[in-house]
Amino acid sequence: MYDLVLVTTGYSRLRTKVEEISGSHKIIDCEGGRASTLETLGRCMSDGVRVLLTYRCPYIIPEELYSKAADGAYNIHPSLLPAYPGLNPWTKIFEDKVSVSGVTLHR
Numbered sequence: 001m002y003d004l005v006l007v008t009t010g011y012s013r014l015r016t017k018v019e020e021i022s023g024s025h026k027i028i029d030c031e032g033g034r035a036s037t038l039e040t041l042g043r044c045m046s047d048g049v050r051v052l053l054t055y056r057c058p059y060i061i062p063e064e065l066y067s068k069a070a071d072g073a074y075n076i077h078p079s080l081l082p083a084y085p086g087l088n089p090w091t092k093i094f095e096d097k098v099s100v101s102g103v104t105l106h107r
Helices: 013-021 034-047 090-095
Strands: 002-008 025-029 049-055 073-077 104-106
Touching: 002 034, 025 034, 034 049
Parallel strands: 002 025, 002 049, 049 073
Antiparallel strands: 073 104
16 A cells, blocks of 8 residues: 555656655656556556645546545646646746746645
8 A cells, every 4th residue: 555656757856755755655757658657557556545646747647547546636736727737837927927826736
């Protein structure tokens, strides 16, 4: 059983922080491609997952996978939705000269 499974792209400070604070975790790097990511996630979900967290994940996780997370599945989006969707909203935020932005956490 995993307390936390994080699905993300590339090695980041967030991944480093999760490794520091979580005893029972799995980090899945999306850079291996959609099929590899979903296959690895499927194996994790079969082992049991308390919380599934996605951040900078370019793939839609199928409901049959994320619904198995005992305490829920969450996505962190690096801007306020619905104003700035997409994997990398920062360019548009800067082009629009937005002085205050935020993040969206949705279940």
